[in-house]
Amino acid sequence: MTELSELIEGILRFRDERDWKKYHTPKNLIISLLIELGELSEHFQWKTNEEILQSIHDERIKEKIAEELADVAIYLLLLTNELGINLEEAILKKIKKNEEKYPVDKVKGRYVKYTELMEQ
Amino acid sequence: MTELSELIEGILRFRDERDWKKYHTPKNLIISLLIELGELSEHFQWKTNEEILQSIHDERIKEKIAEELADVAIYLLLLTNELGINLEEAILKKIKKNEEKYPVDKVKGRYVKYTELMEQ
Amino acid sequence: MTELSELIEGILRFRDERDWKKYHTPKNLIISLLIELGELSEHFQWKTNEEILQSIHDERIKEKIAEELADVAIYLLLLTNELGINLEEAILKKIKKNEEKYPVDKVKGRYVKYTELMEQ
Amino acid sequence: MTELSELIEGILRFRDERDWKKYHTPKNLIISLLIELGELSEHFQWKTNEEILQSIHDERIKEKIAEELADVAIYLLLLTNELGINLEEAILKKIKKNEEKYPVDKVKGRYVKYTELMEQ
Numbered sequence: 509m510t511e512l513s514e515l516i517e518g519i520l521r522f523r524d525e526r527d528w529k530k531y532h533t534p535k536n537l538i539i540s541l542l543i544e545l546g547e548l549s550e551h552f553q554w555k556t557n558e559e560i561l562q563s564i565h566d567e568r569i570k571e572k573i574a575e576e577l578a579d580v581a582i583y584l585l586l587l588t589n590e591l592g593i594n595l596e597e598a599i600l601k602k603i604k605k606n607e608e609k610y611p612v613d614k615v616k617g618r619y620v621k622y623t624e625l626m627e628q
Numbered sequence: 629m630t631e632l633s634e635l636i637e638g639i640l641r642f643r644d645e646r647d648w649k650k651y652h653t654p655k656n657l658i659i660s661l662l663i664e665l666g667e668l669s670e671h672f673q674w675k676t677n678e679e680i681l682q683s684i685h686d687e688r689i690k691e692k693i694a695e696e697l698a699d700v701a702i703y704l705l706l707l708t709n710e711l712g713i714n715l716e717e718a719i720l721k722k723i724k725k726n727e728e729k730y731p732v733d734k735v736k737g738r739y740v741k742y743t744e745l746m747e748q
Numbered sequence: 749m750t751e752l753s754e755l756i757e758g759i760l761r762f763r764d765e766r767d768w769k770k771y772h773t774p775k776n777l778i779i780s781l782l783i784e785l786g787e788l789s790e791h792f793q794w795k796t797n798e799e800i801l802q803s804i805h806d807e808r809i810k811e812k813i814a815e816e817l818a819d820v821a822i823y824l825l826l827l828t829n830e831l832g833i834n835l836e837e838a839i840l841k842k843i844k845k846n847e848e849k850y851p852v853d854k855v856k857g858r859y860v861k862y863t864e865l866m867e868q
Numbered sequence: 869m870t871e872l873s874e875l876i877e878g879i880l881r882f883r884d885e886r887d888w889k890k891y892h893t894p895k896n897l898i899i900s901l902l903i904e905l906g907e908l909s910e911h912f913q914w915k916t917n918e919e920i921l922q923s924i925h926d927e928r929i930k931e932k933i934a935e936e937l938a939d940v941a942i943y944l945l946l947l948t949n950e951l952g953i954n955l956e957e958a959i960l961k962k963i964k965k966n967e968e969k970y971p972v973d974k975v976k977g978r979y980v981k982y983t984e985l986m987e988q
Contacts (some may be wrong), residue, residue, distance in 0.1 A: 511632075512631075512632060512635075518719075518720065518723050522727060526730060526732060526735050526737075528739065531914050534677055536913065538665070539778060539779070539909050539912060540913060542665065542905065542906050543906045543910055545658070545662065546904075546907065547903075549899050549902050552899060553896065553899055553900060554896065557654055561654065561710075570713065574713045574714075577707065577711075577713060577715060578719045578721070580661075584697065584701060587697065588697050590681075591684055591690075591693060591697075593697060595697060599638075599639075599701055600635070601694070602695055602698035605695075606642060607642060610646060612645050617647040619648065619794045656794065659793055660793060663786045663787075663793060664786075665786065666782050666787060667783075667786060669783050673779055674771050674776065674979045739914045752872060755960070759959075765972050766970060766977075767977040768975075768979065771979055773917040774917055775912060778905070782905065792894055792895060801950075801951075804951055810951075810953065814954075814957075814958040815958065817944065817947065817958055818955070818959045818962035820901075821944060821955055824944065831921075833937060835938070835941055836875065838938040839875050839879075839941055840875070841938070842935055842939065842942065843878050843882055843942075847882060852885050855888075857886075
């Protein structure tokens with residue numbers, strides 16, 4: 509099992525060996541995330557959800573989708589690193605916050621907007 | 629230190645306690661990723677890269693940006709889980725592939741499109 | 749009926765009265781397009797396609813969605829203007845190109861990737 | 869000069885000749901917008917704003933960017949049509965609303981968030 513910090517290390521090593529840090533401004537990384545999210549979406553564009561889940565049984569398609577998901581993750585890790593944010597900590601904190609925001613007894617089985625919850 | 633698999637477990641527990649898996653189709657998760665990437669970008673929209681990096685010194689802004697980054701990461705982990713893809717493995721594989729695709733001696737210090745590299 | 753050029757004029761007048769052209773760099777406009785596309789998507793996020801089309805019968809929801817569509821269009825027009833591109837011309841040209849790329853007799857009733865068409 | 873309604877007509881004719889309306893659900897069109905916005909962004913990814921504006925002088929690059937802008941516009945028009953929204957009207961209304969929201973004397977030369985304007 510790999511920790512997030514080890515993945516980040518591998519990504520930074522790749523970047524620094526190529527001297528590419530200078531390209532990784534916050535805005536360039538946002539635009540890169542957009543591009544990769546778009547490429548990931550191409551695999552889903554005209555398929556139904558059932559067809560998407562079916563297509564995953566084809567190892568070549570699964571491989572390609574895994575690559576696009578990795579690209580999104582890599583740019584996300586580069587951006588969090590550039591901003592000095594600990595993504596693990598941020599995720600754990602956000603789950604906790606969402607747990608308080610969406611109490612099980614009020615939202616179980618149906619999605620309710622937070623603004624609607626507040627009005628109840 | 630937390631492993632990716634532990635983060636995913638926490639996210640799935642949150643989801644299943646609320647019986648929200650039914651909402652998490654591949655297309656809904658792509659659209660959610662788009663929404664969260666948009667919300668993250670709002671913190672950067674009219675700022676220069678320097679102003680963005682400066683703004684991070686304000687703890688409240690850093691906190692908000694960390695939350696948006698967490699939201700992107702959470703939906704990304706939900707999508708990889710839904711597709712049965714191991715994100716750690718995918719990232720490590722992609723780094724390796726990129727290392728072969730972009731040899732240090734050909735791209736050091738400058739970004740070169742892969743298609744241009746092929747023509748050399 | 750309004751022509752595209754008149755819409756652009758109105759948008760540029762709004763911008764110039766506020767001296768905001770300086771913010772409208774290509775990258776800022778791309779990021780703004782991403783943000784507005786995300787906001788538009790929020791109205792669709794957890795709904796089925798049927799629920800979305802149903803929700804439009806509520807005039808307040810239709811109004812809000814129309815506003816988000818307008819925001820996307822406004823930033824798109826600002827970007828084309830900034831790049832000196834005539835959007836009308838580009839659209840007409842692209843339709844023509846697509847007509848040749850996807851011959852009716854080969855794609856009627858089913859979506860076929862261009863790369864697959866080429867192999868036939 | 870072409871009116872928006874004529875452009876939409878051309879796009880719908882292309883679609884209907886191929887019997888592709890069935891693919892154009894709101895969610896598929898949102899995902900298509902995301903994909904095309906990503907493809908457009910590829911032309912900007914690692915360039916500075918100055919380099920982007922410079923690159924446009926190359927007619928082949930300008931042509932390609934124009935095509936991507938057209939793709940975004942085409943999917944936007946398809947979505948507005950699917951939702952029964954008049955985009956011209958929506959744009960004119962939004963400009964008017966923004967004019968009231970951002971009074972020239974309060975925002976001239978600097979971008980101010982609407983929420984900050986409210987606090988003044």
